[in-house]
Amino acid sequence: MITTLDWDHVSIASSDMKSASIFWQDLFGFEKLGEFHGDDINGATFAMPGRSHIGLEIIEPSGNDSYLRRFLDGPSGPGLHHLAFRVPSIEDAVKELRDSQIEPWGESIDDEGTKYAYIHPRSGGEGVLFQLYEADQAWNVHELFSDEEPGHLGITALNHICHVTASRDSTGDWYEKLFGLTTIWRSDSAESSNDPSRQVDFKSRLLDWPTGQSRIELLEPYGEDSFLHDFLDKRGPGLHHMTFQVSDFDQALNACRDRGINVFGGREGHTRGGHWRETFIHPRDSQGVLVQFFWEDTPGIWI
Template sequence: MQIYRIDHVAQVTPDLDAQVALLEGLFGFRRVRSWNNPAEGTRGTRLEIPGSRGQAWEVVAPAGDGSALQTFLDDHGGRPGLHHVGAEVPDLEAVRAELEVRGVKPTDGTRGRWLEASLSPPEHGPGVLFRFRGPGSLDMCGDSADSVAESTTVDGPSLGIVALDHICQAFPDRDVLARWYHDLAGFVQVWRTADDEHPDMADLVLNIPGSSICWEVIMPRGEDSFIERFWDRNGAAAHHVTFEVDDWDAAMAACDHHDTPTFGENEGSTDGAAWKDTFIHPKHTGGVLVQLFWEERPGVWVRSDKVPPRWT
């Protein structure tokens, strides 16, 4: 199964306008188009992420009667959050066949334009939802109807985001999930922490072929790990999304301007170059835990010289 491009990350919310305003203001995303499609049960807006190299952020909300998005919100207690990752593939039927061989049953999208499936090993329960589309199909979120280009002018400072760096998923065993993604879709392990580097977690990073976005897997270690608590509540879900910012002080000033607190700040120096990272709680982002990082020189925050072991 081949993924040749990650197209977007989609966030579901009951209040589309408020969420779009937050992403335009604090995050500095730029609205590209909006749509209202009650026939497919969705309203939405596509936003450009600065420096994203073709990846976008989409916000979707229920529209019309019997919307699947409303069912999703109801199943999650009405809470907004990350809904799916949109990916392009060269052969949609080949994706279906590969998933079914591995025990994953995909769901057909509207008029067969896309497939939807959780890509985690099925024996571990639902994980991060993916939507796949093939060549010649440009719509995965109902945006084929009433889609209009929009532009807005936003006052005030933004975070100064320069890239969507990675999506992070929680899982009990990082190597089990990394091998699954490698065998299923060719994800390549490029970085990992030593087993005992952190007292409560271990992680690794996978490159998604054809995409500038990476995939991080974090697993619990020790007693009372925060990842264990997250797993107990959410299973193999996305834990957070990470963005790089251009200027750390300017990003923190933007958070202050928008009354958005941060927590869990870390800082250090690698090979003489400084780095910093911090988090914004989901209640201030529309249901997604957001990590921000800054590095004085490329490649010092996540070291590329931590070579992963060969899998056998």
């Protein structure tokens, strides 16, 4: 099993880093930490509001020959690009990958002594690019902070990242074996996690990352008409959306409407005596990323 010390950041690919950076600061309340510029990509890093202590990275191609240009021009871009984790030992992580019949990709060491290895989406990563790095100090070292700006979404946590797969059980077992995740919920069939009487066109499984910072939600199509078939046919398995918890649902709705953003798929209900509300922001309104946000009046009732 690969030990992870920190879920360091979520990376988003964009053709216009400046525009994307302004958007994630202006609506979501992220705080910019810095920028980096390279021969292949440029990037900006951000601190996320709330308790998750996970950073955001926005990257753009720095030239026409950048590998990121191919990603952006393909079926997956722009949008969620990779997940990054700090590990205690790249050598141990690489050994674990090879013992699991996964050949690591892009092993390297930079001028500062940081060691890297990647799990390729099509070669062992279940459709997701994972960046692993070894360093004495995490890249994402921002202090936890609350976003008190009434014009922002009011994020309190990154609840989960959604990963669409053809088999939630095969992929879920992969996460458990390789990274030590723990399954905390699994639908019996295709019922909603918040309302067992409501049937949906997917089966789900929710796993907690060992660092306790966030979760991975796995969705598998259920039925011939599931919307996830189209996602898998066009993109293959991979990252689907980000889900944030917010402190005030009406504030979050108003923040979207004030910017001309129409949310969709809104629902609300009661679970174990508590009230919750949820909705989505379409990728065309959020720099290529499908965003879900929710509010709950009782901790832990929304899954």
